[in-house]
Amino acid sequence: MExxxxxxxxxxxxxxxxxxxxxxxxxxxxxxxxxISAIGFENFTFKKLSIKIGxxxxxxxxxxxxxxKFLIYLIARYWAWMEFKIDYNTNNIDGxxxxxxxxxxxxxxxxxxxxxxxxxxxxxxxxxxxxETDKIYLTKQVDEDNKIGLFKGYKSLCxxxxxxxxxxxxxxxYPRALASTLLEASHQQIFFAQHxxxxxxxxxxxxxxxxxxxxxxxxxxxxxxxVHE
Amino acid sequence: MExxxxxxxxxxxxxxxxxxxxxxxxxxxxxxxxxISAIGFENFTFKKLSIKIGxxxxxxxxxxxxxxKFLIYLIARYWAWMEFKIDYNTNNIDGxxxxxxxxxxxxxxxxxxxxxxxxxxxxxxxxxxxxETDKIYLTKQVDEDNKIGLFKGYKSLCxxxxxxxxxxxxxxxYPRALASTLLEASHQQIFFAQHxxxxxxxxxxxxxxxxxxxxxxxxxxxxxxxVHE
DNA sequence: GGACGTTTGATAGTATTACTATTATATTTG
DNA sequence: CAAATATAATAGTAATACTATCAAACGTCC
Numbered sequence: 091m092e093x094x095x096x097x098x099x100x101x102x103x104x105x106x107x108x109x110x111x112x113x114x115x116x117x118x119x120x121x122x123x124x125x126i127s128a129i130g131f132e133n134f135t136f137k138k139l140s141i142k143i144g145x146x147x148x149x150x151x152x153x154x155x156x157x158x159k160f161l162i163y164l165i166a167r168y169w170a171w172m173e174f175k176i177d178y179n180t181n182n183i184d185g186x187x188x189x190x191x192x193x194x195x196x197x198x199x200x201x202x203x204x205x206x207x208x209x210x211x212x213x214x215x216x217x218x219x220x221x222e223t224d225k226i227y228l229t230k231q232v233d234e235d236n237k238i239g240l241f242k243g244y245k246s247l248c249x250x251x252x253x254x255x256x257x258x259x260x261x262x263x264y265p266r267a268l269a270s271t272l273l274e275a276s277h278q279q280i281f282f283a284q285h286x287x288x289x290x291x292x293x294x295x296x297x298x299x300x301x302x303x304x305x306x307x308x309x310x311x312x313x314x315x316x317v318h319e
Numbered sequence: 320m321e322x323x324x325x326x327x328x329x330x331x332x333x334x335x336x337x338x339x340x341x342x343x344x345x346x347x348x349x350x351x352x353x354x355i356s357a358i359g360f361e362n363f364t365f366k367k368l369s370i371k372i373g374x375x376x377x378x379x380x381x382x383x384x385x386x387x388k389f390l391i392y393l394i395a396r397y398w399a400w401m402e403f404k405i406d407y408n409t410n411n412i413d414g415x416x417x418x419x420x421x422x423x424x425x426x427x428x429x430x431x432x433x434x435x436x437x438x439x440x441x442x443x444x445x446x447x448x449x450x451e452t453d454k455i456y457l458t459k460q461v462d463e464d465n466k467i468g469l470f471k472g473y474k475s476l477c478x479x480x481x482x483x484x485x486x487x488x489x490x491x492x493y494p495r496a497l498a499s500t501l502l503e504a505s506h507q508q509i510f511f512a513q514h515x516x517x518x519x520x521x522x523x524x525x526x527x528x529x530x531x532x533x534x535x536x537x538x539x540x541x542x543x544x545x546v547h548e
Numbered sequence: 549g550g551a552c553g554t555t556t557g558a559t560a561g562t563a564t565t566a567c568t569a570t571t572a573t574a575t576t577t578g
Numbered sequence: 579c580a581a582a583t584a585t586a587a588t589a590g591t592a593a594t595a596c597t598a599t600c601a602a603a604c605g606t607c608c
Contacts, residue, residue: 130459146557224453230359232514245517264534270518271504285461288474289499305493312541375586
């Protein structure tokens with residue numbers, strides 16, 4: 091996948107002005123990703139970011155309504171990227187089992203910066219997702235944010251995986267619950283490995299992403315009763 | 320389980336002064352639970368709580384260092400309560416499968432206030448857990464908080480469930496990862512049912528807790544009843 | 549080259565939050 | 579009753595999450 095760029099046409103509700111259209115916008119997104127991954131979302135402020143990029147706080151507010159929407163925006167790009175990679179990697183695959191396996195590989199693997207988004211370091215984006223994704227919906231405004239379509243990308247990805255599950259076993263009763271559990275576990279287990287390691291066998295020092303894949307793979311395969319490997 | 324009270328001896332690191340020892344302390348905890356479950360943790364402040372209980376903001380600060388530790392404290396009580404209920408319900412059970420099933424029932428069921436903690440409405444505590452648990456560790460201070468033992472209760476519960484899994488199938492490779500995934504899914508699926516319902520088959524209008532149990536049960540049973548590498 | 553609209557930078561200001569400090573008044577205990 | 583302790587009341591601070599204003603810079607259309 092080289093020099094392949096993805097232009098995301100996100101819903102207007104994510105931002106005030108589309109940051110992909112201007113230099114300043116791209117710097118906000120690129121440096122914002124760096125800053126959040128470095129200091130964490132709670133400590134991140136538009137003021138700090140404006141200093142980092144040598145601009146003004148008010149300028150950032152002309153792109154994003156607030157820092158919560160900014161986080162939702164970044165994470166939406168991550169999940170869109172995941173879905174794009176799954177499509178790309180399953181394009182020429184016929185078997186449903188192999189497709190699901192490819193999808194599992196994509197969501198559980200370490201993300202390497204591949205310039206799909208030229209202004210963003212995708213590996214930092216994954217760091218943000220591991221530590222912060224759940225914060226985008228664990229708020230009092232979930233329902234509002236959901237209504238205006240801010241979680242569409244995540245749902246779409248979840249439905250895609252659920253559809254693969256159903257294709258393999260049409261009788262399985264909980265394809266979406268399984269898919270959302272897999273997606274959540276894919277970052278949770280990595281976080282646990284890094285910070286609360288007694289909650290998982292996934293070990294941060296020994297190929298955590300590979301083990302994560304192993305765990306998720308076994309969960310899915312057994313859940314839907316297919317023969318494994 | 321009537322009139323059975325549980326006195327929790329929590330690590331001193333949770334608080335400055337043990338709220339279980341004084342009237343004011345109990346009101347802080349009881350009304351704090353109510354307030355957080357009503358307005359959400361982000362909108363919750365010690366100032367608002369002090370007004371609600373007719374006390375002073377500074378008085379609350381004499382019990383809890385900050386609102387983050389307060390949340391950790393409340394949720395620690397919830398998981399301690401869960402573990403207590405599991406012990407209570409598995410006390411006279413011999414079979415490992417039945418024990419695990421009892422544990423699954425406890426963690427996936429709707430919590431009813433049972434006065435185990437006289438000052439807290441446990442059903443509100445569960446509401447808080449569903450919406451806020453992940454916030455207690457998704458912070459930059461996880462490692463510090465972990466070091467001083469603030470997540471011991473959650474780990475202990477996770478290990479208890481993992482031990483049951485291992486008892487049933489000593490060859491299963493990921494007992495802890497499975498247990499933490501189950502614990503996380505137990506509140507996540509309820510949250511999805513309530514706010515992002517396309518992410519799960521669990522339906523908030525049709526016995527969500529029962530369906531949640533069904534999903535988790537099928538996950539576990541399939542995961543551990545199949546031996547494989 | 550001048551007029552026009554848009555984007556940005558610089559500065560200022562506000563309400564709220566997350567605390568800390570101080571002192572006076574209750575309340576408990578010895 | 580005296581001494582110790584807990585609480586209430588008040589004030590204050592630094593940081594945050596914004597909003598508002600205005601002037602400078604820039605592109606572009608004639």
